Amino acid sequence: MRIGLMGGTFNPVHLAHLHIAEEAREACALDRVVFIPTGDPPHKPLAGEVPFAQRSRMVALAISGNPFFELSLVEGERAGKSYSIDTIRVFRERFPQDELSFIIGSDSFLEIGQWYRFREIFASCNLIVVERPGKRISDPVEALPVAIRAEFSYTSGARRLDHTAGTSVQFLSGCPLDISSSEIRELAAAGRSIADLVPPQVAAYITEQGIYNTCRSQKRQ
DSSP, X not given: OEEEEEEEOOTTXXXXXXXXXXXHHHHXXXXXXXXXXXXSOSSXXXXXXXXXXXXHHHHHHHHTTOTTEEEXXXXXXXXXXXXXXXXXXXXXXXXXXXXXXXXXXXXXXXXXXXXXXXXXXXXXXXXXXXXXXXXXXXXXXXHSOGGXXXXXXXXXXXXXXXXXTSOEEEEEOOOOXXXXXXXXXXXXXXXXXXXXXXXHHHHHHHHHHTTTHHHHHHHHO
16 A cells, blocks of 8 residues: 655645645555644744644544545654654554655755754655745755765656665645645734635634634734
């Protein structure tokens, strides 16, 4: 089975996240995509300190209509910082016979050299890199951290990097939805509509729970 792993704070999950996941699933013939909300982000504080339970619930609502999408609470169940390599290892242990692909946007890929033990990520699973607006990767080799470029060979026609460990990095072009979670948080905090940015059930949950009202009150102080 081919399993796609898509991590993120999902604060909140939005339509671009769903588009990226579906594009990766179709292009790479994935059997399912597992959404993995971050427990404790390692690189920066979680905006608004939205609890893991609420972020996970938003993901569950967002993917409820897609039979190929699943939710994993693995990072909320583990203490300490949520490092991608640790999550990948958990899935590798649980599904040793399956082919794992870690799905990220091109914006994240351009910063992967700053990730914890990033070299091990490339050797542990495939990567599927989906282009985000304003973050086009014209030269995949140049986008790699310098320290590991010699470990890859590039097939330009397929837009794929092959690693010496037998894994690969597949580049997919085009996620036209220019949406960010920070934009949604700001709109929600200002009491403005987010209906065209998130699934309707997520918008309703955000309003019902008043999730980003704290941001609004902080701005008024």
